[in-house]
Amino acid sequence: MATLASGYLFRGAARQLLTFVPGPGWTVKTGVAYVGTLSLGHIAKNYFEREAAIIADKT
Numbered sequence: 001m002a003t004l005a006s007g008y009l010f011r012g013a014a015r016q017l018l019t020f021v022p023g024p025g026w027t028v029k030t031g032v033a034y035v036g037t038l039s040l041g042h043i044a045k046n047y048f049e050r051e052a053a054i055i056a057d058k059t
Helices: 002-020 025-058
Strands: none
Touching: 002 025
16 A cells, blocks of 8 residues: 555656656656655565564564
């Protein structure tokens, strides 16, 4: 659910940036999509590494 919500957040941010940045909109959308995907990947990696450490500590 959080991933879906953050996708809508990034999409909204890209649309807002298009009003401030003139020129080809695809560059702004591409940049926002890249940064959003990279950020979500780092968040997921950190989450699963912490979960694995917690499980390893319990055993």
